[in-house]
Amino acid sequence: MKDILTVMAQRKSVRHFQxxxxxxxxxxxxxxxxxxxxxxxxQQVWEFIVLRDRALLDALAAQLPYAKMLAQxxxxxxxxxxxxxxxxxxxxxxxxDCAAAAENFLLAIEALGLGAVWxxxxxxxxxxxxxxxxxxxxxxxxxxxxxxxxxxxKDEPVKDKWRPEKxxxxxx
Amino acid sequence: MKDILTVMAQRKSVRHFQxxxxxxxxxxxxxxxxxxxxxxxxQQVWEFIVLRDRALLDALAAQLPYAKMLAQxxxxxxxxxxxxxxxxxxxxxxxxDCAAAAENFLLAIEALGLGAVWxxxxxxxxxxxxxxxxxxxxxxxxxxxxxxxxxxxKDEPVKDKWRPEKxxxxxx
Numbered sequence: 001m002k003d004i005l006t007v008m009a010q011r012k013s014v015r016h017f018q019x020x021x022x023x024x025x026x027x028x029x030x031x032x033x034x035x036x037x038x039x040x041x042x043q044q045v046w047e048f049i050v051l052r053d054r055a056l057l058d059a060l061a062a063q064l065p066y067a068k069m070l071a072q073x074x075x076x077x078x079x080x081x082x083x084x085x086x087x088x089x090x091x092x093x094x095x096x097d098c099a100a101a102a103e104n105f106l107l108a109i110e111a112l113g114l115g116a117v118w119x120x121x122x123x124x125x126x127x128x129x130x131x132x133x134x135x136x137x138x139x140x141x142x143x144x145x146x147x148x149x150x151x152x153x154k155d156e157p158v159k160d161k162w163r164p165e166k167x168x169x170x171x172x
Numbered sequence: 173m174k175d176i177l178t179v180m181a182q183r184k185s186v187r188h189f190q191x192x193x194x195x196x197x198x199x200x201x202x203x204x205x206x207x208x209x210x211x212x213x214x215q216q217v218w219e220f221i222v223l224r225d226r227a228l229l230d231a232l233a234a235q236l237p238y239a240k241m242l243a244q245x246x247x248x249x250x251x252x253x254x255x256x257x258x259x260x261x262x263x264x265x266x267x268x269d270c271a272a273a274a275e276n277f278l279l280a281i282e283a284l285g286l287g288a289v290w291x292x293x294x295x296x297x298x299x300x301x302x303x304x305x306x307x308x309x310x311x312x313x314x315x316x317x318x319x320x321x322x323x324x325x326k327d328e329p330v331k332d333k334w335r336p337e338k339x340x341x342x343x344x
Contacts, residue, residue, distance in 0.1 A: 001175035004283045008176075008205045008276055033180045035333045037275060038290050044333055053342040092267070092295040096316065099271035103209060104180055107279070111176045118210050123264040136343040144268065161207045161216055170225040171308040 007111045012158050014115025017150025021074045026112050027149065033108035034079070037100035040093040045085045046101045049078040049135050051146075056134060060146060063130035067119035073148035077105065078121070078131060084140040095122065098144040105147065115152035118145050179283045184330050186287025189322025193246045198284050199321065205280035206251070209272035212265040217257045218273045221250040221307050221315075228306060232318060235302035239291035245320035249277065250293070250303060256312040267294065270316040277319065287324035290317050 002010075031048055039045065051057055052075050061070035070076055079102045081094025102118060109116040121127045121143040131143040174182075203220055211217065223229055224247050233242035242248055251274045253266025274290060281288045293299045293315040303315040 001177065003173035004176040004179045004279055005173065005201065005205060008208045008280065011208065011210075013210065029177065031339060032334055033177060035335060035338065036180045036183065038183075038185065038278065040292055042331070044335070044338075047338050047340065049340045049342070049344065051342055056342055089296050092264075093292075095264070095267045096271035096274075096292075096294075099268035100275040102268075103272040103275045104279075106210065107176055107276075108180065120212055120265075120268075122268075124261050138344060141344065159214070162204055163207060163216070166207065166216075166219050167203060168219065168221045170221070170223055170228055172221065172310060172313065 001111060007107055010158055011107055011110040012156045013117040014152045014156050015069045015117050016153035017069070017073050017115065017148070018153050019074070020151050022114060022149055026114065027075065029112060030105050030108035034101040034105040037104045039097040039100070043085050045082040045094045046098050047080045047082055047141060049080065051076045051078065059134050060131065063134065064119060064127055064146065067146055067148065069117070070146070070148050073150050075150070076146055076148045078135060078143050078146045079105070080137065080141045080143045082140060083142055094142070095144065102145055102147065109149055114149055115156065116147050116149045118147055120145050173283060179279055182330055183279055183282040184328045185289040186324045186328050187241045187289050188325035189241070189245050189287065189320070190325050191246070192323050194286060194321055198286065199247065201284060202277050202280035206273040206277040209269070209276045211269040211272070215257050217254040217266045218270050219252045219254055219313055221252065223248045223250065231306050232303065235306065236291060236299055236318065239318055239320065241289070242318070242320050245322050248318055248320040250307060250315050250318045251277070252309065252313045252315045254312060255314055266314070267316065274317055274319065281321055286321055287328070288319050288321045290319055292317050
């Protein structure tokens with residue numbers, strides 16, 4: 001298996017998939033990685049919906065403008081936050097927790113020779129509403145993103161996003 | 173170098189550091205990893221403040237209740253979001269972007285044999301205010317977290333956070 005720096009450098013959004021199904025054990029490996037992420041107060045407020053039902057995948061594809069590839073994916077994972085664990089100023093803690101878990105998931109998917117793409121639900125009310133209704137989420141569970149997963153259909157380009165001007169020293 | 177799944181499983185919060193300084197090239201390697209994260213609309217709205225100035229590190233340690241270890245760290249990185257790139261519903265996109273970048277940074281730090289801990293600034297107004305003032309951030313730059321970095325002073329325990337009950341199938 002590739003070392004982590006190589007995997008992070010090579011990870012890219014994969015939007016075209018082969019029809020071959022993703023084995024459950026590979027998906028579980030990536031979900032293990034997701035749950036290894038750090039979280040505020042170690043509350044681990046993430047929840048994961050694994051979607052293999054064709055009708056549900058197609059229903060989300062029809063409603064999410066940037067997730068049309070769900071119609072070609074045999075599986076997807078919705079990364080959701082449990083908003084019941086925090087309130088007041090801390091209410092938004094779930095966003096960073098779930099984002100860190102989603103990034104771990106994407107890195108594991110890349111490392112396993114699979115491909116995936118983060119399609120945003122939050123912070124868009126129409127998209128989170130569509131996911132909540134389609135997946136029957138209770139009111140305290142909010143989807144951050146829906147991630148289609150599959151074997152890449154082609155080589156996808158890797159972006160070099162190194163921009164040293166984004167590094168500041170000591171003060172702005 | 174260890175494979176990525178091992179690094180993700182072994183990554184832990186490190187809050188006690190040896191006095192030895194972290195070389196710039198290792199920090200740049202971790203910042204490379206941070207910038208390889210995915211971001212909404214590929215806007216890469218992250219900005220990184222590398223803190224080596226002792227007075228600034230101590231000033232943050234004095235103001236941030238869960239970042240007292242900054243007083244022992246020789247370097248820290250504040251991961252910040254540029255909020256000028258999005259508005260309306262998309263205004264909060266920076267949080268997930270910066271969280272994914274912060275997680276890549278933490279994983280690279282672990283892979284390099286260093287240690288670090290995510291200490292939250294956002295969503296707490298007093299903490300983000302303290303960081304903004306101390307680091308002289310312009311009004312459109314908001315800190316997500318401040319990450320002290322160093323060589324671990326001791327073996328820190330690794331948590332097993334695998335909880336299969338957090339996985340749901342097709343619908344809640």
